[in-house]
Amino acid sequence: MEEGSVKESNPKENNLVNKIEEFIVQKHRIILIAILAFAFILRLKYMTVNAALWWDEADYLTLAKHYGLGLPEMAAPWRARALSMLLGIFYWLGANELIMRFVWVLLSVSGVLFTYIIGKRLYGKAVGLLSALFLSVYFEYLFWSARFSLDVFVLVVYTAIMFLFWKGYVKQEGNKYLYIAAGLFGFGIFAYESIAFIFIIILLFLILTERLNFLKKKQLWYALLIALLVILPFAAYNQARLGHPYPRFEQQVALFTEEAPQNELSRPVKEIVLDIFTYAKSFPYLLKWPLFIAFAIGLSMFVNLFLGFDLLFKGKNPGLKRDLFIFLWGGIVLLLFSLIQAFSAWIYEPRFIFPMMPVVFIITACGIVRIFNFIKKYNQLIAVIAVIALVSIGIFAQMTFADKLIKSKSDSFRPQKEAGMWLKQNLQKDEPVIGCFMFLPFVYYTERKAIGFTWQNETQVEEILQAHRPQFIVWDWHDPGCASDYPLQRKDKFLPMQAFFIDKEKTQPAVVIFQVIYK
Numbered sequence: 001m002e003e004g005s006v007k008e009s010n011p012k013e014n015n016l017v018n019k020i021e022e023f024i025v026q027k028h029r030i031i032l033i034a035i036l037a038f039a040f041i042l043r044l045k046y047m048t049v050n051a052a053l054w055w056d057e058a059d060y061l062t063l064a065k066h067y068g069l070g071l072p073e074m075a076a077p078w079r080a081r082a083l084s085m086l087l088g089i090f091y092w093l094g095a096n097e098l099i100m101r102f103v104w105v106l107l108s109v110s111g112v113l114f115t116y117i118i119g120k121r122l123y124g125k126a127v128g129l130l131s132a133l134f135l136s137v138y139f140e141y142l143f144w145s146a147r148f149s150l151d152v153f154v155l156v157v158y159t160a161i162m163f164l165f166w167k168g169y170v171k172q173e174g175n176k177y178l179y180i181a182a183g184l185f186g187f188g189i190f191a192y193e194s195i196a197f198i199f200i201i202i203l204l205f206l207i208l209t210e211r212l213n214f215l216k217k218k219q220l221w222y223a224l225l226i227a228l229l230v231i232l233p234f235a236a237y238n239q240a241r242l243g244h245p246y247p248r249f250e251q252q253v254a255l256f257t258e259e260a261p262q263n264e265l266s267r268p269v270k271e272i273v274l275d276i277f278t279y280a281k282s283f284p285y286l287l288k289w290p291l292f293i294a295f296a297i298g299l300s301m302f303v304n305l306f307l308g309f310d311l312l313f314k315g316k317n318p319g320l321k322r323d324l325f326i327f328l329w330g331g332i333v334l335l336l337f338s339l340i341q342a343f344s345a346w347i348y349e350p351r352f353i354f355p356m357m358p359v360v361f362i363i364t365a366c367g368i369v370r371i372f373n374f375i376k377k378y379n380q381l382i383a384v385i386a387v388i389a390l391v392s393i394g395i396f397a398q399m400t401f402a403d404k405l406i407k408s409k410s411d412s413f414r415p416q417k418e419a420g421m422w423l424k425q426n427l428q429k430d431e432p433v434i435g436c437f438m439f440l441p442f443v444y445y446t447e448r449k450a451i452g453f454t455w456q457n458e459t460q461v462e463e464i465l466q467a468h469r470p471q472f473i474v475w476d477w478h479d480p481g482c483a484s485d486y487p488l489q490r491k492d493k494f495l496p497m498q499a500f501f502i503d504k505e506k507t508q509p510a511v512v513i514f515q516v517i518y519k
């Protein structure tokens with residue numbers, strides 16, 4: 001097996017390695033279908049395991065219900081809205097949460113497919129199949145595929161755009177692919193902000209491979225125009241509705257200029273530098289040791305890229321351009337999120353680096369191929385056994401960890417759903433939900449407007465009660481704004497009506513609904 005292609009065997013040869021290589025060449029479509037079917041079944045297994053939506057899920061799906069069903073818009077103003085607009089069509093057509101979860105399963109599986117396509121295109125069938133298999137069982141991807149996480153959407157869009165750019169521009173197989181990539185990019189940056197990083201990756205790739213000659217290419221200018229035409233209506237909508245063409249940019253600037261200097265930049269330099277390596281240090285945990293070893297070996301593929309950079313500029317080695325493309329894709333995503341982690345108030349979240357995981361598993365697959373090619377020089381049977389063992393252990397480690405993680409978190413937000421459904425049945429038709437500021441799950445389940453406050457601000461609580469005179473008021477353990485015993489101190493005013501517990505023994509209330517007593 002070789003990176004870039006799988007050698008076809010000589011019919012006269014009848015050894016084990018040639019048979020395996022011939023099987024991969026001739027049966028790779030059957031193997032791919034098996035991997036996709038496996039990925040699909042695995043996701044179906046966990047599709048309904050989560051009892052309720054968590055806050056981010058409720059944020060985007062509440063927006064989708066707003067666009068599809070006319071639900072009050074209660075999402076944060078900086079939320080990207082393009083995907084919620086698209087999902088709103090499903091609600092408008094009558095979809096329920098089960099159908100939406102099934103759509104997410106299909107989206108997640110498409111990420112596995114695109115990983116295969118670009119892995120195969122750049123490094124051969126064996127690499128494409130292995131990288132798709134690894135992504136299909138990657139525990140973080142499985143965990144978030146069971147939730148409405150837009151990070152799953154980002155992985156799919158990244159991989160699709162990068163493949164279309166490679167096919168349409170680099171390999172010159174049709175400008176239509178480049179133009180589709182441009183349109184998808186324009187839509188994508190209004191669906192999830194980190195998709196904008198693709199522009200940096202492609203720009204650096206063009207500069208390093210063509211210097212400034214790419215500025216003369218008409219198809220690139222046409223692609224830019226298409227992206228702008230897609231961007232314009234979303235920007236106009238945001239300006240008219242939210243007061244800024246790209247609200248997330250405004251929010252991030254405010255976050256960095258107002259909060260980061262106090263909370264982050266005042267820390268010791270050593271601490272900030274260590275934070276830059278948070279994501280890089282987490283790869284043994286994310287990949288688990290069997291696949292991490294293969295990944296580390298696969299990184300050696302970039303040695304020729306640095307040693308032969310002059311050949312890259314001269315265009316004498318197409319393989320170097322391929323390696324540069326992959327290196328920039330993974331490296332820039334890792335670098336940017338590492339810097340954001342170190343210099344902002346963001347917390348460490350492995351899902352943020354989903355855009356680079358297809359690259360990580362392509363490199364891992366290349367490492368597997370290199371291990372195989374090295375061992376087979378000495379003994380072909382041992383090479384086959386070693387690779388099968390390494391891949392099997394790696395897959396088993398990912399799947400067992402994913403299963404424990406998903407099941408351990410499956411009931412985390414169940415009390416919010418139960419409370420939301422109770423409120424939906426007991427509130428008056430136009431009566432809002434009154435609770436703390438992280439109220440979006442209640443908006444989703446009650447399909448009503450919400451009014452937020454903090455229990456710590458007793459004056460604010462009293463003002464809201466006087467202004468709206470609600471029947472019920474919500475205390476939510478998940479919400480920092482509810483971190484107060486004020487309703488317990490005022491037993492004359494707040495009567496516990498319903499409690500919803502996080503544990504089966506019903507000893508830890510997570511959501512309490514109080515009836516308000518008016519004198």
